[in-house]
Amino acid sequence: MAPRPPAPAALTPETRVLSRNFGVAGSWTLAVARERGAYASLEKALGSMRPDEVVEEVKKSRLRGRGGAGFPTGVKWGFVPKDSPKPKYIVVNADESEPGTFKDRYLMELDPHLLLEGALIAAYAVGASKVWIYIRGEYPLCIERVEGAIREARAAGILGDRVLGHAFSCDADVHPGAGAYICGEETGLLESLEGKRGHPRIKPPFPAVEGAFGCPTVINNVETLMHVPWIVAHGGEAFARQGLPPDPANPRSLGSAGTKLMGVSGAVRTPGLWEFEFGITLRELVYGYGGGPLEGRAIKAVIPGGLSMPVLTEAELDVRMGFDELQKAGSGLGTACAIVMDDTCDxxxxxxxxxxxxxxxxxxxxxxxxxxxxxxxxxxxxxxxxxxxxxxxxxxxxxxxxxxxxxxxxxxxxxxxxxxxxxxxxxxxxxxxxxxxxxxxxxxxxxxx
Ligand SMILES: Cc1cc2nc3c(=O)[nH]c(=O)nc-3n(C[C@H](O)[C@H](O)[C@H](O)COP(=O)(O)O)c2cc1C
Ligand code: SF4
Known part of the structure; x- marks a missing residue:
């Protein structure tokens, strides 16, 4: 069995971006969220930034989508046509249908106001007037907490006409899914949102041009949008300084900027979910945080993120948890929620x-x-x-x-x-x-x- 490495320090509550309110009593309520700074970034964006400046800041941050594909978020927002006469939409992909993945669930249960804030900033940036949050039907507590947050935000003037008193109006609604993996795929999700079977669409046209109900639509994962308030508060460059830089030898490399929720499940002693800057190795995650194999067992293989990525053997675990690094190692970051198999797994x-x-x-x-x-x-x-x-x-x-x-x-x-x-x-x-x-x-x- 490989020696267990010392676990690198996880982020502290002060340095966490996504999970800073985890463990705080009543973190999902507006009163507690506001006490801890919720909606200050929305106020900043609406009060002092033009929509294109918000998009520019997100581009500078090098934020990449956390739903699995790692597409640059600012670039996606930039694809929305500015001159379209049609309404525009933000769709939050909260389907979390990937096996072994349980990050968006905690984000929505424990900090739904951070999600609403990120989605509203995205709506302002691209000129959208409506946010749809498509939540996995098997997550009743998420649905309850996000719907509760929407009700509170409406009552406080954070959603609806003239958000926080500014010349920007936007509302939000939850759409519960019915338990199909394919409804996590963005165009399958759109079909389902429109009341049809979740049959993915041929692309192009991409959703940014023709998405929900034929209108320009940005679809982003829950975790992706929850990074946005921090980026607006601290600037895109500060976000880009965290994590792993682009590979200088590869002009197409985007690096892995910022922090990420990473999980471990399966044949380990302490399965769980933690927030790290990109760069921790898969071995540190599985042995240091996941606690390593169960008594008397040995780890045989790990899928680094969800089920949909190639497995790595025990000998291959020293790879860093980053988009480019895992791809180079013959796998992929996926959802960064690792599934561990031990020597009892056939x-x-x-x-x-x-x-x-x-x-x-x-x-x-x-x-x-x-x-x-x-x-x-x-x-x-x-x-x-x-x-x-x-x-x-x-x-x-x-x-x-x-x-x-x-x-x-x-x-x-x-x-x-x-x-x-x-x-x-x-x-x-x-x-x-x-x-x-x-x-x-x-x-x-x-x-x-
Ligand atoms: C079969 C399949 C299932 C998917 N399931 C999810 C999911 O549950 N949640 C998610 O955010 N993205 C999922 N995706 C990725 C989405 O299609 C899309 O890339 C993502 O929502 C874009 O958001 P992002 O750029 O913020 O990552 C899935 C993709 C495929 C092909
Ligand atoms: S669209 Fe094609 S690839 Fe995608 S789930 Fe349906 S049959 Fe499979």
């Missing part, structure tokens, strides 16, 4: 389980995803039953190639990435589950009777 069983999830959640629009995910599930089931052959591993490799990058949305890619990495890194486990193969020439001998 990788064939794990693959069948993962394939089943994606097959079940596929919306069925694209043939490679609809048929391919079920086909992968059947192959893993066959291997698990002992009836597989090495040719099944070649068949899987063919499926990975024919599914990845050939569908409307990234759900199908998200199925391929963990499965392909497990099949390649733990091939021996698959071969051991297969039925004994005839020795070369055995068939000819038997047939030549």
């Amino acid at each position: 990788m064939v069983d794990a693959c069948e389980n993962i394939a089943h999830f994606f097959a079940d959640e596929s919306c069925g629009q694209c043939t490679p995803c609809r048929e391919g995910c079920h086909w992968m599930e059947k192959i893993f089931r066959r291997i698990r039953s002992g009836a597989g052959t090495p040719a099944d591993l070649d068949l899987l490799e063919g499926l990975f190639v024919n599914i990845e990058g050939r569908t409307i949305c990234a759900l199908a890619d998200a199925a391929v990435w963990p499965l392909r990495s497990i099949v390649r890194k733990f091939r021996g486990e698959f071969l051991r589950r297969m039925r004994p193969q005839p020795a070369p020439g055995a068939a000819a001998v038997a047939g030549g009777r």
Whole structure:
């Protein structure tokens, strides 16, 4: 077993950006939130900044989306057409449908006013008059707290006509989801918000140009928007100084600026959620904060963020938790909520389980995803039953190639990435589950009777 590293210091309540109000009694109420500075950044933006200055500050911050794809937030806001006569919308992606992920849940339960403040600043920046918050239906406390915050904010003149007395009007509403993974995908979410099946749309047009109800729409993750008040208060450059800088050797690198909520679940002693500056290693997160493996066990593999990323083996855990760093290591940051598997985890069983999830959640629009995910599930089931052959591993490799990058949305890619990495890194486990193969020439001998 690898030696347990000393845990680097997590951020203190004073230096936290997102979780500074966690643990404060009544942190979700307007009275407590205001006492602790809520809506000061909204007041600053409305009172002293032009909308384009807010967008510029967010661009300077190098804030990247926290929903999984890491798209630069300021750039996305800049895509909204200024001269469109249509209403504009902010849609908060609070579906949190990724397995193993539980960060947005705590953010909404414990600090819903920070979310409203971030969403209102975004609305001001792009000229939106309405905020939709699409919350996972299985999160009743989030729905209750965010709806409560909306009611309080309306009563206090923070939402509605002339927000905080300024020439800017905006309202917000919650839309509960009904439990489909695909409704976390931004265009599936928009369809669902419009009352239709959550079938992702072909892009372009991108939502910034044609989103909810055919109108320009910015869709951002909960955590992404909750960074915005800090950026307005302290400036984009101060935010960009935290975390990991862009890779100077790669002109396309954006780095990983700021802080991030990171979680650990699965086969560890102390699963949980913490806020760090980008840069902590995955090993420090899993061993230092997650407490390492359970008594007598050893860690075998970790998916760094949710289920939809390639696994890393125990020997690969020294990678830093950053967008570019994890990509270079052959995986991805995803939601930064790591899933840990130990030596009791059967990788064939794990693959069948993962394939089943994606097959079940596929919306069925694209043939490679609809048929391919079920086909992968059947192959893993066959291997698990002992009836597989090495040719099944070649068949899987063919499926990975024919599914990845050939569908409307990234759900199908998200199925391929963990499965392909497990099949390649733990091939021996698959071969051991297969039925004994005839020795070369055995068939000819038997047939030549
Ligand atoms: C299958 C699938 C599920 C997704 N689920 C979520 C989700 O639950 N929450 C989320 O914020 N983003 C999710 N995303 C990413 C969104 O499509 C989108 O990139 C994100 O909401 C953009 O916000 P951001 O730029 O602030 O990250 C999902 C993507 C896919 C392909
Ligand atoms: S990739 Fe799968 S989930 Fe996404 S649109 Fe196609 S069928 Fe639906």
